[in-house]
Amino acid sequence: AEEVGGDDKEVVKEYFNSTGFQRWRKIYGGMDDVNRVQLDIRIGHAKTVENAIKMLCDEGSLQGVTVCDAGCGTGCLSIPLAKQGAIVSASDISAAMVAEAEKLTKEELQTSRNDLSPTPMFMPKFEIKDLESLDGKYDTVVCLDVLIHYPQNKANAMIAHLASLAENRLILSFAPKTFYYDLLKRIGELFPGPSKATRAYLHAEADIERALKNVGWKIRKRGLITTQFYFAKLIEAVPA
Template sequence: MPVPGQIRGRDTATSAGGWSRTRDQVETYFDKTATRTWERLTSDAPVSRIRETVRRGRDEMRAQMLSRLPDDLRGARILDAGCGAGQMTAELAARGADVVAVDISPSLVEIAATRLPEDLRGTVRFLAGDMLSDDLGGFDHVLAMDSLIYYDRHDIARALDTLGRRTGENIVFTVAPRTPLLMTMWRVGQMFPRADRSPTMIPHAPAALHKALLRAEAPGHLSTLKRVTSGFYISQAMELAI
């Protein structure tokens, strides 16, 4: 089994503090509270009907994001930013990519490394830490599935700016869209003390993200892809073409 490493270098795009605070909250939630839930959700184990809709939605979203990349990825270096339990990582490696799989949760990184098929392990480097670290180097493509959904538009713009300056082709990522359901859930979530609740998704409108990217002077052109709605899973795919 590949041994996950740690990112110890200086983080970028964290000077405003918001990214760091949210990142720490997300790490605590996924590494201490939700690890077993995500391990089961991303496996073939039986789950509730609600979680089955989430599983189907995530499968559809992952397929859409992968469709934005070439089928043959031999020679390409790709960042799986927020790799979770490693489903995206395995598919990228199967296409021949050299994958750097990073997640803020060491527990999820360990699960991803354990699950990776033996014949793919020579092409994947697993790391626990901040996906924006300069130490990760440059990439041809970046995929960030549901790893930016807890951040405000300014932090997302700074993250895309940081990654975009080290990416050759494109960044495909997801955000929580501003639907009536998600806006209601977000407002209800603000009523609970921060220490007593899981991280809350922040809904975004593509136009607001575009303006934030312009203010951040981020490289590339932002476009809106397909929205996936499957029961309790609602996610908007977007692409920053460099």
């Protein structure tokens, strides 16, 4: 049967304000007290962020470019973007995540300023907001590792909305629904670990591509990031 996912958003919000916040803050931060799986996920996610920044910089300097970081988490992407002079609007459904991102960004930008970096930097604007209610226009919209929390029908609407906010580019990452990963996930569901508080939805690249096509966008670049426990497809879409 088709997943409706009616209350996914409330569950996700609650999770990322509580146990999920603690878990992901640890994974995304530099703390030592992570297990082997968490360390592997940290490395995989860092590669996704790095590759997203590479895609962003391919078209030239980010100085003064407006970027919307939808579902910013603890600011793993917003911080390096701000350091490169981008004008960042960062938001997340979780108030705990936004507070952490804001705190880390202030610390990091202060350190960069003390290093007398020649790049003019702007403090990102942080907001507690689900991406469905974001408005405004941005040169680029980025949404990393958020779609995994939503079934395809929800993801379609999210992609359409994000595309409507972007003037030039939309960069998305998602967990690809390939046979191998689907299998791993099913095995994972048979043996759920203690920290598995939310569902993970995989997306077929063709479905993501179709959602973009339906709103007049096409994929320009594709990348795949894999470690032992982390899988992500990274795509850059542009108006067709």
